[in-house]
Amino acid sequence: MRVVRRVVVAPAVVLLAGLLWVTAPLWAIAAAALSPLLPGRWRALRLAWILIVYLTIEALMLLVLLGLWLASGFGRRIRTPYFEGIHYDLVQGVMWVFFREAKRVLRLTIVTDGPSPDAHPGRPILVACRHAGPGDSFTLIHALMYWYRREPRVVLKDTLAWDPMIDVVLRRIPARFISPNPAAGEDLESQIAALASDLDENDAFVIFPEGGNFTPARRQRAIDRLRKLGMERMAERAEAMTNVLAPRPGGFLAALDAAPAADVVLVAHTGLDHLLTVGDIWRELPMDKKIVMRWWTVPRSEIPAGRDERIEWLFGWWERIDAWIEDYADPSETH
Structure with missing residues (x-):
């Protein structure tokens, strides 16, 4: 199953994130039009934004992680302390960006x-x-x-x-x-x-x-x-x-x-x-x-x-x- 996740799911996430940005005006208009029909203030638009933020982070991270795998000698040094430290820094950065945006948009x-x-x-x-x-x-x-x-x-x-x-x-x-x-x-x-x-x-x-x-x-x-x-x-x-x-x-x-x-x-x-x-x-x-x-x-x-x-x-x-x-x-x- 890991092969399916790496070969099928991961590229699909990258492509989906790109597609959402290309079609951003369309889904933004649709979400804005749907929001008055739903409880809460701009619910559909806010949730759509959080979704695209997460997918964008995911897509960018997958590309960075691929680059690190190549830089580590096709994974040979990926578990060394140096690369492990880089991955912890990446996780901390991702958490900071996502929670900052979630707190702002969702008023958390x-x-x-x-x-x-x-x-x-x-x-x-x-x-x-x-x-x-x-x-x-x-x-x-x-x-x-x-x-x-x-x-x-x-x-x-x-x-x-x-x-x-x-x-x-x-x-x-x-x-x-x-x-x-x-x-x-x-x-x-x-x-x-x-x-x-x-x-x-x-x-x-x-x-x-x-x-x-x-x-x-x-x-x-x-x-x-x-x-x-x-x-x-x-x-x-x-x-x-x-x-x-x-x-x-x-x-x-x-x-x-x-x-x-x-x-x-x-x-x-x-x-x-x-x-x-x-x-x-x-x-x-x-x-x-x-x-x-x-x-x-x-x-x-x-x-x-x-x-x-x-x-x-x-x-x-x-x-x-x-x-x-x-x-x-x-x-x-x-x-």
Whole structure:
């Protein structure tokens, strides 16, 4: 499938971006004419602009990435520290451009709450974030790179590899695409441990312990899975959490073992919670709202040593995150 993404999907994205710019007057007029028929101010035109901005960034990045592949000796040196640094700089630049335009056009406000992840500078961090709605992964990476000057190592779902820019970039810097339902013989914990190994002082290992975006159906499946495993007490605790999925601790614990010097950062956010389907995205955007990210930093010395104790600790934090989401009241939101 990677060949299809590189040979078919990537060129198609470049051609589509070019076509949209050539036909810009036509789709701009059509979007402007459609906007009065839709809720919100200039909804169709604003969304169309964000789409073309993203596709343009994607097309330009694919061309730059091809140039870097050629400059690295047809990929022979592409994973060296020099080229890895260039790719991190490119990702940070792309995030800055896209979020700057998204905040301007969609009238987004992104704020952080709680102590900085760099409350303990000079140490690597393991970042465990809730997963709710499209865009939270990008918002988190943007915050880590732009505000906190960290180089993220990300564990993310393999479906995101169908985005050709993400596919190419994240195979050239430390990252892992994983399947929520791995095939027999795949040792995901070993892959995660390998990615979390040898972190330096400006690295941030990023993982979403829930394993997928929050939906009511996934929440129920997570509860049922705990009961099937005979973990009735954990299932009851998962039932009490109404805003998050029960965490899957295996990958997170593997990362903890592989990075014994790392502190842990827990991240909650609100503002993207209701964007679960394409229909939700269409109704909610332009969002005209505030996204709040809440950070908690836990020194390594405060993390239990035993596996069972760590699972208990992680569940406790997820209960705290659930309570924060429940208690948070944003006057710009209507629930």
